[in-house]
Amino acid sequence: MRKETIMNLILEKQALPALFQSWREHYDVYLPQKMERFSHFMPLSDESVLVTDEPHNTRIPPKALFLPMTEALVEFTRFGSYEDAKQTIQPRIVFAIRPCDAQAVQLLDTSFIQEGYVDPFWVEKRAKTITIGLGCHEPCQTGFCTTVGYGPFNKSDLDVLLTDLGDLYLVETISEAGEKCFQGFPTASDEIYEQALMVQHDTHDQMPVAFETENLKEKLEQNFNSDYWEEISQSCLGCGVCTFLCPTCFCFDIVDEAQRKERVRNWDTCMFRTYSLEASGHNPRPSRVERTRQRLSHKYVYWLDQINQIGCTGCGRCVRYCPVGLDIRAMLRQAQTLPFEVSHAG
Amino acid sequence: MPDIEAIKSEAKRLLQEGVVEVVVAFKPGDTPLHPQPAFFTSVDEVDNLVYNGLCQNNLATFLTRIPKDKKVGMLVRGCENRSVNALIVEKQKSRDDLFLVGIPCEGIIDWRKIVERVGEAVLAVSENDYEVIIETRDGQYSFYKNELFHESCLRCSHRNPISADVIIGEPVPETNQDLANTVVERFDSQAIEERYASFQKEAERCIRCYACREACPMCYCTECFVDHIEPRWTESGATPAGMQGWHIVRAFHQTGRCTDCGACERACPMDIKMTYLTEKLNYDMRKKYNFETGLDIETQPPFATVTLDDKNRFTV
Numbered sequence A: 001m002r003k004e005t006i007m008n009l010i011l012e013k014q015a016l017p018a019l020f021q022s023w024r025e026h027y028d029v030y031l032p033q034k035m036e037r038f039s040h041f042m043p044l045s046d047e048s049v050l051v052t053d054e055p056h057n058t059r060i061p062p063k064a065l066f067l068p069m070t071e072a073l074v075e076f077t078r079f080g081s082y083e084d085a086k087q088t089i090q091p092r093i094v095f096a097i098r099p100c101d102a103q104a105v106q107l108l109d110t111s112f113i114q115e116g117y118v119d120p121f122w123v124e125k126r127a128k129t130i131t132i133g134l135g136c137h138e139p140c141q142t143g144f145c146t147t148v149g150y151g152p153f154n155k156s157d158l159d160v161l162l163t164d165l166g167d168l169y170l171v172e173t174i175s176e177a178g179e180k181c182f183q184g185f186p187t188a189s190d191e192i193y194e195q196a197l198m199v200q201h202d203t204h205d206q207m208p209v210a211f212e213t214e215n216l217k218e219k220l221e222q223n224f225n226s227d228y229w230e231e232i233s234q235s236c237l238g239c240g241v242c243t244f245l246c247p248t249c250f251c252f253d254i255v256d257e258a259q260r261k262e263r264v265r266n267w268d269t270c271m272f273r274t275y276s277l278e279a280s281g282h283n284p285r286p287s288r289v290e291r292t293r294q295r296l297s298h299k300y301v302y303w304l305d306q307i308n309q310i311g312c313t314g315c316g317r318c319v320r321y322c323p324v325g326l327d328i329r330a331m332l333r334q335a336q337t338l339p340f341e342v343s344h345a346g
Numbered sequence B: 001m002p003d004i005e006a007i008k009s010e011a012k013r014l015l016q017e018g019v020v021e022v023v024v025a026f027k028p029g030d031t032p033l034h035p036q037p038a039f040f041t042s043v044d045e046v047d048n049l050v051y052n053g054l055c056q057n058n059l060a061t062f063l064t065r066i067p068k069d070k071k072v073g074m075l076v077r078g079c080e081n082r083s084v085n086a087l088i089v090e091k092q093k094s095r096d097d098l099f100l101v102g103i104p105c106e107g108i109i110d111w112r113k114i115v116e117r118v119g120e121a122v123l124a125v126s127e128n129d130y131e132v133i134i135e136t137r138d139g140q141y142s143f144y145k146n147e148l149f150h151e152s153c154l155r156c157s158h159r160n161p162i163s164a165d166v167i168i169g170e171p172v173p174e175t176n177q178d179l180a181n182t183v184v185e186r187f188d189s190q191a192i193e194e195r196y197a198s199f200q201k202e203a204e205r206c207i208r209c210y211a212c213r214e215a216c217p218m219c220y221c222t223e224c225f226v227d228h229i230e231p232r233w234t235e236s237g238a239t240p241a242g243m244q245g246w247h248i249v250r251a252f253h254q255t256g257r258c259t260d261c262g263a264c265e266r267a268c269p270m271d272i273k274m275t276y277l278t279e280k281l282n283y284d285m286r287k288k289y290n291f292e293t294g295l296d297i298e299t300q301p302p303f304a305t306v307t308l309d310d311k312n313r314f315t316v
Helices: A013-024 A097-113 A121-129 A178-181 A189-208 A217-223 A228-233 A288-307 A317-321 A327-336 B005-015 B044-048 B059-065 B078-089 B111-118 B178-188 B192-203 B211-215 B241-252 B261-268 B275-289
Strands: A007-012 A026-035 A036-045 A070-078 A081-084 A090-096 A129-134 A160-164 A168-174 A254-258 A262-265 B023-028 B036-040 B072-076 B099-104 B122-127 B131-136 B139-144
Touching: A007 A217, A013 A070, A013 B044, A026 A228, A036 B122, A090 A097, A097 A129, A097 A288, A121 A129, A121 B122, A129 A178, A129 A262, A160 A189, A168 A189, A217 A288, A228 A317, A288 A327, A288 B192, A317 A327, A327 B192, B005 B023, B005 B044, B005 B072, B005 B099, B036 B044, B036 B059, B059 B072, B059 B078, B059 B122, B078 B099, B111 B122, B111 B131, B178 B275, B211 B261, B241 B275, B261 B275
Parallel strands: A026 A090, A090 A129, A129 A160, B023 B072, B072 B099
Antiparallel strands: A007 A168, A026 A036, A070 A081, A070 A262, A160 A168, A254 A262, B023 B036, B122 B131, B131 B139
């Protein structure tokens, strides 16, 4: 997934406030900032303090900047008539987005921008956003990006990648839009560049393999009716933490909020009973067993069927915040012990 | 700390002698910070049972998820014992089908407080009478337990199980309710605008994942009010009205049913404080009706009772 960079520049950390101010003239700038006991992407204000020293990612993934928790699609004007909801998105820069989260947005493109169906709300936000990524030189404990084929310095979908080198960042510009944000910055010496590459490689190599992905899809598919699903879902509470905090989960529910005169889409999750409940009262996924199977299979079977990529970027949020300590890495390690037959079809 | 071997041998006995069909307790998680609720059905599995301060869930929440006629053994601390009792009062389980293994509880350690202090690279956590000792990749840390306990546990006045079939470990000293009262009275003393502002600040962080609901033993409705289509009780979205609506009604549905175990807060992925709302309702129940949830298996919560000599007519 390596992309060629256009330029390698240097950004002194002490120059950040001035840089943010200069961006602010033309863009809405989003930074991870402190919110209660965690960090959250919020617009730059005069009081903003950039938070990049947490031992992990922002609590809510930046997918929320592209697919808000609640978003109006249609506004009802008077009885029987309506018009598309207006979006007012200014050109914006998302600073210090982590590679797993940027990768996730790219995966979501394949769902929101398809032949025959292009989501205008998604497209506009995507087109107006420049993503400046910050690589993870201290990867989080629950993350497993390298296991699923990505990495702590993955450049996919980024306009710029930053590598933290103490007092300065190496700035690798990947797109022209990204390059524009760093005009006039000094070029990095070969020495700095080599140093950054070393950090990138070392970090990548330090990350353990959380589970084997070989034949994982086949095992999950072939054991659709196995007791395995019941075992791993026994303690599942059936809440939406794992999916709502997941950077690649994108399911939504469309609701008419008559009092607001709006048709909205809200985040929804396959882990809820009502998600698959049909009008007749029948529920094809009647218990947490089937719902857990859906969650794992979507990421590790169906995404592969559809675009041949795993639908999980290994950000580790579901592991960190599951209220009962369920761990997708352990679930998939257990899946690897399931029996399967090599398929010769095709 | 209760002797883990004593808990295991009791769990084994219950399964071996056929007293129960399943023992609900905890097993180790993938990281030391997150032990998992576990369901033991055979003696061999019980070797994997763990119990420590990081076991953050209220196991009673699983009681209504297990078939009603199944004989269940459950590890219960003070709060869990009272939640189980409240469920029995509400006819969700028969006491005869339960065997409660009581654990005197010192408090539940909030894993977030550990991560805030030492980071995430936690290799092992152990406890002695006063301290929690945490080994990380960078070294060893120790903290007084009180510093790491969840807020609900710090103000808990029912640490010892009150109606367990067997108690494992020595009883722990109980505290009085002054602290819980003080928390509520402090909130009450704020101006109404201040109270509303802090409620808004907490509630409007909500992502409506309903982890609080699912973690709560008393939230067992097949269909929650927020999931109703006709009639609709709240806005569906992550809007101020929707989020406030959820939090206020969720709390009200707990009146006389909440044990302040704090499982809702510990489950919340957004660190939303919500026990101050239910604690206020608990306070009113204590002061106005001299009632506390789950002290026995017969007394109905005040708002669930109707008598002919009620002073006021029943109104909605």
